Amino acid sequence: MTENTVSTAVAVRDNGPGAMVEQYRNDLAMVMPSHVKPDTFVRLAVGVLRRDRNLAQAAQNNPAALMGALMDAAQLGLTPGTEQFYLVPRKQKGRLEIQGIRGYQGEIELIYRAGAVSSVIVEVVRERDTFRYSPGRDERPEHDIDWDVEDRGALRLVYAYAVMKDGATSKVVVLNRAQVMKAKAMSQGSDSAYSPWQKHEEAMWMKTAAHRLTKWVPTSAEYMREQLRAQAEVAAEQRTTVAAGVVPQAPMPESGGSDEDEGPIEGEFVDDEPGQQWPAVAQPPA
Template sequence: MSQISNAIATRDNGPAAVVEQYRSDLALVMPSHLQARVGAWIRNTQGLLRRDEKLMEAAQNDVGQFIAVLMDAGRLGLEPGTEQYYLVPRWNKKKRATEVTGVRGYQGEIELMYRAGAVSSVVVEVVRDNDNFQFRPGRDERPIHDIDWDLTAEQRGDLRLVYAYAVMKDGATSKVVVLNKGHIAKARSKSDSANKDWSPWNTDEESMWMKTGAHRLAKWVPTSAEYMREQLRAKADIATEQRPMTLPVSIPLPAPGSVDTNDEGPIDAEFVDEP
């Protein structure tokens, strides 16, 4: 049993109560922009448990696992139970019970890209059968995607493609990622819970397509705040290198014959205590 599970064993085993007990630990791992609203973050999580019986059951089966998932969401600065970070009950074969696992959503992937500070905008969009989509790598900088917004999603047709790209701060376009049904099927096959009714692959399929596209884009775009710190350090180093050197002040030499040759040089000083 993990250390966090041992600690919980001696406490109230109710997941909602345990989340409150770990308030200070969650705040400690959160980015600064979330620390001020850790109370609301915790209340939203407790609300999720009250509204979703399957999630509550999975959290009760292994409260330590549930807290570990929340710690991961908090460390990333993402909201659990949203399209930033899904809380998903997953069947654990060894425990023969469901437990809570965390799945980063497409909005979470995008949030991490923005927070790194390298991009000015991120585009992630699905293409349906009746949309007009054109993109030729090497010729087109960005995809051309025409959508008839008067149509519903069903009228636009089945999901066909998903694409993602970022516009960097300097105006350049990142690598454009385009995934088809085969790519999505391969990504879905790696999910243990994809065939479950409560899986986001079944409850919110379009979002999972977008999540897959955003996740693939993350390989080409900085998603860590460490990137911004490296940029700031680089700028500081450049500023130091470009700082003008201070030249020594030129002292004029005395005119010939103006030097007192009887000068015996400096006199040794003596420190005297004042009365």
């Protein structure tokens, strides 16, 4: 999809970015995961553009950048214009255009969707909080907050870890201010007034830790690829067995087990209303 192609589409459809998104509904739907509803995705994307004049202008300036960001969100199955996937204007060669940025809720969504974890914990530590964690000695951090204090102080640390479905704790990621600021400096457009680093600093600290956590736990794409590969190998082995004239026997259940094999369970993450803060401990629905 080139800039000229998309620009032509905008001109044909009343020169509006919302109309362009509507026109490319089928293209977006083709790359979405099965759990995402194209109508809902498009409606939310159009709504964000209509509510924010800067975004609408940025989309008008470079329609290809808008569609590129929406395609990225669609492929990941994340909701555009929320803390799952930010749509922000940024200056490029003197004019505004749209940039897509994955948020911390998006990082957590991809972890849950893999189906390997029961909960993901991402939280910031402020100056007046008490935080204790010693790798190799402590399984999980101890974080005490005085909820009665009016001001907990400036952001000091951020941490993230996952509890796997077997009860084990993943690697614990802990980042201090210097490490977060280094990540911010490497983020394109982070100094812009439109950047989520300026408007949603705490959320971006959490996104940085959650993103580091994805290196240590399965995420949607890699985990499901492994599951599909394993299923394909089993299916190929069964076809070979049947072709050889051998009827495979059903395995006997282990003592205390179930007669039915339990396959991978699809993790689900329920999104809050746009703009609403998520809890620090994000639990998938029962």
